[in-house]
Amino acid sequence: MPNPSPFSRPIGSHRVDGMRESVIREMTREAHKHGAINLSQGIPDEDETPATVKQAAKDAIDTSSQYTITWGLPELRDAVAGRYEEWKGVRYDPETEVTVTTGTSEAVVATLLALCDPGDGVIYFEPTYESYIPAAQFAGGRLMPLDITDGLEIDPDALREAATDASILILNHPHNPTGNVFTRDELELVAAVAAAEDLIVVTDEIYEHIVYTDDYVSPVEIDGLADRTVVCTGLSKTYSVTGWRVGFALAPEPLSAELRKVHDYTSxxxxxxxxxxxxEALSLPEDYYSALSASYERRRDLLYDGLQNVGLDPVKPDGAYYMLTRYPGAEDDTEFALRLIREAGVAVVPGSSFYTEGSAEWVRFTFSRNEATIEEALGRLNTNRFW
Structure with a gap:
């Protein structure tokens, strides 16, 4: 039982009023509690990290354990700017337009705190990565979700209508939790609407190197969009170092100068x-990235086929390492997820955690684990099937 509060007044600010803890991290804790295979949180296996990158971190502990410049190590900002110009064709000044953050999540939160005023409309596409909702709430933004569950496509009319009353648009691409990759036409629509309504665009591109389609285009490659966009990305997914918490915010100087104020006084x-x-990570050869996508594509196909074989209904993604999966019956998604952990020994995330409110009729699996672990999880699902 929790201890009674010593305060005679309500505690907790309006910023956290009604906010729930992360369901994704809750499912990880449940997995640990019940000895389940964790296919809920996007955590790669330790041997996924390139050996030279790990060694560079070990060596740096002996020589570099104090603060860097607030905006980040100069040689890292130089590397980010150089590689991003090669990858996306957009040049960012490492002195004024590249900020190293404590993970991509901090880049998103710092951006919203710096650029969103209380009452400003914040558009995002649902299902959505769960942290965007509290990030907008921290900033006092007005939540404006646009549902893309059916078809995973942006509705042009809905976007245009919402944008007339919004200030910021968040675009996760490739998309978590669905693995959707938006088309060039959709990105050009976003660019046109953002220009017409003077929106700031915040992109989360953390899965930019985990794609399984030749049609992937970064939003900042669309004419004019880079000029009004804060790109949030980082090391976590591309190099399998999710616990290192190194992210990047890339933005034109006027936007960068504002988000740096929040970053400076928080992390x-x-x-x-x-x-x-x-x-060291950013110096890896080009074939590292093609091998990375190929490896995850094999795991995607393994999980997709396996889920079908045990009577579930997965949607094959074009990017990231998550798989939206529908299940038979009328069971609540949270209860179904908890039963998978307790009865089948496999942890997933209930779909409702990716919506502002309401329930969902699906759960999210990750295939960030190695093939042996995925196969073991599929074996458990087959042996302990209750649906």
Missing amino acids: ICAPTPFQKAGV
């Missing part, structure tokens, strides 16, 4: 040894 700087290792 000061990302962990220095891991920033050092980031320089």
Whole structure:
């Protein structure tokens, strides 16, 4: 039982009023509690991290354990700017337009706190990565979800109508939790609407190197969009270092200058040894990235076929490493997820956690784990099937 509060007044600010803890992290805790295979949170296996990158971090602990410049290690910002110009064709000034953050999540939160005033409309596409909702709430933004569940496509009319009353649009691409990759036409629509309504666009591109289609285009490659966009990305997914918490915010100087104010007084700087290792990570050869996508594509297909074989209904993604999966029956998605953990020994995330409110008729699996682990999870699902 929790201890009674010593306060005679209500506690908790309006910023956290009605806010729930992360369901994704809750499912991980449930997995640990019940000895389940964790296919809920996007955590790769330890041996996924390139050996040279790990060694660079170990070496840096002996030489670089103090603060860096608040905006990040200069050589890392140089590397980010250089590689992003090669990958996306957009040049960012490492001195004024690249900020190293404590993970991509901090980049998103710092951006919204710096650029969103109380009452400003914040558009995002549902199902949505769960952290965007509290990030907008922290900033006092007005939540404006647009549902893309059916068809995973942006409705042009709905976007245009919402944008007339909004200030910021959040675009996760490739998309978590669905693995959807938006088309060039959809990105050009976003660019046109953003220009017409003077929107700031915040992109979360953390899965930019985990794609399984030749049609992937980064939003900032669309004419004019980079000029009004804050790109949030980082090391976590591409190099399998989710616990290192090194992210990047890339933006034109006027936007960058504002988000740096929040970053400066919250996290000061990302962990220095891991920033050092980031320089090594960004020097990896081009074939590393093609091998990364190919590896995840094999795991995607393994999980997709396996889920079908045990009587579930997965949707094959074009990017990221998550798989939206529908299940038979009328059971509540949270109850179904908890039963999977307790009865089948496999942890997933209930779909409702990716919506502002309401329930969902699906759960999310991750295939960020190695093939042996995925196969073991599928074996458990087959043996302990209750649906």
